[in-house]
Amino acid sequence: MSSIKDLRTFMEIMEKNSQMVHIEREVSINHEIGNVIRACENANTGAPYFEHVAGSSFSLIGGVLSSMDRIALAMECTKEEIVGKLMVALENPIAPVKVETAPCQENIILGEDVDLGILPIPIHAPKDGGAFITGGVIVSKEIGGIKQNLSFQRMQVKGKNKLGIMINEWRHLKEFYDEAEKEGKALPISIVIGADPMVYVGAGLRYNGDELEVVGSIRKEAVQVIKSITNDIYVPATAEIVVEAQIEPGIRENEGPLGEFTGHYSEPWPSPILTVTAITHRNEAIYQTIAGASFEHINLGGVVPREPLVMKHCTYVSSGVKDVHLAPYGSGFLALVKMKKSNPGEPKNVAMAAMISYVNIKNVIVVDEDVDIYNPADILWAMSNRVVPEKDIFYVPHSQGHELDPTSDNRGVQTKMGIDATLNEDSKGLERVVYDPVDLNKYFS
Ligand SMILES: Cc1cc2nc3c(=O)[nH]c(=O)nc-3n(C[C@H](O)[C@H](O)[C@H](O)COP(=O)(O)O)c2cc1C
Ligand SMILES: [Mn+2]
Structure with a gap:
């Protein structure tokens, strides 16, 4: 049984985990709340709980599920x-x-x-x-x-x-x-x-x-x-x-x-x-809102509900697939796949599987096991160090995507792209530098 019964019990849990911030000053529903929700999301402050909303007796919370940490x-x-x-x-x-x-x-x-x-x-x-x-x-x-x-x-x-x-x-x-x-x-x-x-x-x-x-x-x-x-x-x-x-x-x-x-x-x-x-x-009801075009909007519509689908297709193609993530900064159009390849051609097949698993998916990046797919810096590091463009990137022109994607025509027709960002077998730099982790509290007084 869960201790989360409703929004209120989850707010207590967010509070305990430093995942919620209280906003006591009075705020306006005319753009101010939207702006603050977006700023909190960008600064990763935790979900903003607006205790006083001008002209209303209800309090308001936004951005409840705008981060993967809070979804977890x-x-x-x-x-x-x-x-x-x-x-x-x-x-x-x-x-x-x-x-x-x-x-x-x-x-x-x-x-x-x-x-x-x-x-x-x-x-x-x-x-x-x-x-x-x-x-x-x-x-x-x-x-x-x-x-x-x-x-x-x-x-x-x-x-x-x-x-x-x-x-x-x-x-x-x-x-x-x-x-x-x-x-x-x-x-x-x-x-x-x-x-x-x-x-x-x-x-x-x-x-x-x-x-x-x-x-x-x-x-x-x-x-x-x-x-x-x-x-x-x-x-x-x-x-x-x-x-x-x-x-x-x-x-x-x-x-x-x-x-x-x-x-x-x-x-x-x-x-x-x-x-x-x-x-x-x-009594003392709390109004919950989702800012449009926010990470929360994408997380709930395009990330969390679609990841099981992508996982199912990718693991069907290769048992080496370890994890998939539809990064919210990719609007649900970008799939990141982490795998242990056993054959040089495997990452491309996995990329194709991800592409067809759900119509919105347009770009797929496949990385090795040592890359953190939840960290954009690690993805860009793999792109910078492990991609030989003429060999590792492929396009599927004139395929079906989402019609709201600005690169699609108005029936959603677009070009999809797969990138094998795993280390090539013939690459010079074979071993990644990894330092031992330390507890910094021991070093700072
Ligand atoms: C914040 C948010 C807003 C959404 N807005 C709409 C909308 O305005 N119209 C719509 O048809 N789907 C919208 N969706 C997508 C659907 O809710 C989503 O596809 C859902 O799975 C549909 O339920 P169903 O599969 O039971 O039909 C939105 C999703 C999210 C997360
Ligand atoms: Mn349904």
Whole structure:
């Protein structure tokens, strides 16, 4: 059993591990919070907890999972164990259990009283088109169905009970919504804001089932869920805030732009509309947000959920593969693979396997066992010392990538690149210099 039950218990753990900073001065939701979250991420300060948000009685936390250290803390393992732990969890689901009363319904706001204005929903990046709920986990299911789904969808505030929602292709929510819309029906959803960080990891996963089963598996305990007040969606009992809503059929309105995971702004997009039916929250609820174009955005959407997939394909091709990492500074387009090669041609095959494991992956760098794939300096050292360009680099022109990648055309067609950055057999410098580690505390007084 885990000691992480909800956002609050995880905040205590972050605090103990120097992974959270308190911000006591009053801050504005208009860009100031977004700027501070990004600055904290750059300076690796820990997740900023804003105790006083101007105009709101809710406090706010951002950047909870913006570093691999905090993702490891949330998953109760080391950074190197994250991929393996997720792979096991995906194979061993534990279904959620229903409860009758829950902290997330300590306060219930219904009907005319519903007003999104009570929530401190930030306008994050300088040129974002408005205030967006970005750290909301959407719980949904098909109309008349039982199996629930978790996902992230950006939602722009458009009125006191109205939001725009961007639902991309290949999403489970899109399947449910398309079906409902065909029948002229609204699709009920519930939006969870502030929860056990594993719920956030789960929402980024592509999984054929209820992602809360994977959360349960990681925690080795079923997630407790309670029925929403105005629909039949079950939400985690210890959520900080739940926004209950329905996606209306037959309506599209522009929402955006928003800072996206590529580090660029996306275009405004004609998107469906949500009508909010209730807001429920815990006493002294904490609002959780994810800054667009941040490492957290990429970690949850393109790194953690995709690494198990890349690992599976690479280890299928070579048993010498030790670890894979989709570095967040590569926007999820860059795969780093660490391996012990037993044959000079092997790294290129491994690079090809990584490339086809997930459509977003464009560039693959394969390194030897002595290189730390979590340290960009070590990757650039290997690139500088171990690559013979005409032999070690290959291109796959006109292949399929992600359409938001600035190097792709508007259907996502692009050139992929593989780099064998392992030491060549005929290289002159064969032994890397490694000094013995020391405890510096013994030397500094
Ligand atoms: C912070 C964040 C924001 C995201 N925003 C959107 C979005 O606006 N629309 C969308 O369709 N997918 C978005 N995604 C990606 C999906 O949430 C993700 O692919 C998820 O796995 C979809 O769930 P599903 O596989 O159950 O459909 C976002 C992901 C993250 C981490
Ligand atoms: Mn799903």
